[in-house]
Amino acid sequence: MEDLKTEKLFNIKYLIEKFDKPIFEKNIKLLKENNIQPQLICILTSKDAGSVSYAKGIKGICKKYGINFILDKAFNKELLEEKIKYYNNDKSTHGIIVMYPTPFDIKDTYFMNLVSIEKDVEGLNHEYMGYLVQHEFYSDNENLRKLIIPPTAKGILYVLKRNYILYENYFKDNGKYPSNLKENPFKLEGKKIVVINDSLAVGRSLALMMLNENASVRVCQKYTDYDDIMKFVSISDIIISAVPSEKFKIPTKYIPENSIVFDIAFEGNFEYPDVFDKVYRISPKWNLVEKGNRINDMTLHKLISNLFYLVNRRLGDNALIELKKFERNIFVGR
Structure with a gap:
């Protein structure tokens, strides 16, 4: 793994331990009580x-x-x-x-x-x-x-919403947000979001979910002009890319300062490690993160x-x- 700025990483392992694990254990207990395997x-x-x-x-x-x-x-x-x-x-x-x-x-x-x-x-x-x-x-x-939502898109939204809760709790306890931020960076309402993927399992589902959170969403796909994609990236608060190609890269110069990034592509769609200097939080390419703290662990x-x-x-x-x-x-x- 490259020498990355670990403080920029989403702590997905913590979210799983804090939120998912106890709920899963409760589910398992109820199912056992009802003899369901x-x-x-x-x-x-x-x-x-x-x-x-x-x-x-x-x-x-x-x-x-x-x-x-x-x-x-x-x-x-x-x-x-x-x-x-x-x-x-x-x-x-x-x-x-x-x-x-x-x-x-x-x-x-x-x-x-x-x-x-x-x-x-x-x-x-x-x-x-x-x-x-x-x-x-x-x-x-x-x-x-509950109704079913595609797990990859659900996982991304979950990471954002659970971090929002953690930052609001921090504010209640300390009268300020972490890093002396003026607002909660994980608030979705009104945020500009670009999703570079239009599959049902990821891009389209995620776009709908973000719209349901009152965010402003741009969806890009293989027919979207590359220069237009970069324009959307350059004005976005949250950037989510899942392009299955080694040829597709988003130059770090287009990444806004303190933006939030999810790199879902197996091949990686961003420039590493340079992108770490621009983002506030990132879920990077899978092999740059320890197992258990990857976005696919959340998926x-x-x-x-x-x-x-x-x-x-x-x-x-x-x-x-x-x-x-x-x-x-x-x-x-x-």
């Missing part, structure tokens, strides 16, 4: 190294939290369709994740919509996308059964939180009310 199915559709690595990470986090994990494979569209339908009807299966993009001659959205909304752990079914557009959070009138935890949302639909209202009170105490506590 969570099970997640992961279907590989190719031998793509990124997909294989992601599946390995999912297997690891499932083992950590006592979740049954089954890795299956479907290297043609007919078999994938068959397996999705099988697991949709399998009572022991609570969640299904398909490794996209598929290499088949049919749009991935066909398979996304084929996965039952009762088992769609990624939230890519058109029903969940519709709820995201409408800014809905729950599937029931009692606001106990994995949001995937598992989605699985718990799906499993919890089988619990009674009293158990879910208990869980909701527990979560509220975690989020408002110090």
Whole structure:
């Protein structure tokens, strides 16, 4: 790893320990009391190294939290369709994740919509996308059964919102923000945000989520002129890039001072280590950060939180009310 300015890194490991771990443990306790064993199915559709690595990470986090994990494979569209339908009807299966993009001659959205909304752990079914557009959070009138949001986009928003809570708590205790900042840097309302990716799982979902937080969002994709992308970057408070190409780089000269950056691309979309001199906080390229403190560690935890949302639909209202009170105490506590 390069010699990076560690004080500029998001402390994702801390967020997981403070917020996610106790809530996961509470979920597991409730499920055991109700004799429910969570099970997640992961279907590989190719031998793509990124997909294989992601599946390995999912297997690891499932083992950590006592979740049954089954890795299956479907290297043609007919078999994938068959397996999705099988697991949709399998009572022991609570969640299904398909490794996209598929290499088949049919749009991935066909398979996304084929996965039952009762088992769609990624939230890519058109029903969940519709709820995201409408800014809905729950599937029931009692606001106990949560809807599913794509885990990568959810993880990024989660990092920002949890840091916002931590900075507000600091302000309450000290009468000022850390580093003597005039305002909370993680407040999203009114902020200028550029998202360089338009996939359903990342860019489009994240843009909708940021709009729902009253931010001003620009979405760039492969048809956006490079010079225009740099203009948007240069005026943005928050920059999120997930371009799967070694050729795409954002020169550090375009990065605004004290901006917030998320580099989601496996290849890395920023200039290292120079970018550290410009940012306030950054989640950099995955191999520049210790395992456990990477943005994909947060993605994995949001995937598992989605699985718990799906499993919890089988619990009674009293158990879910208990869980909701527990979560509220975690989020408002110090």
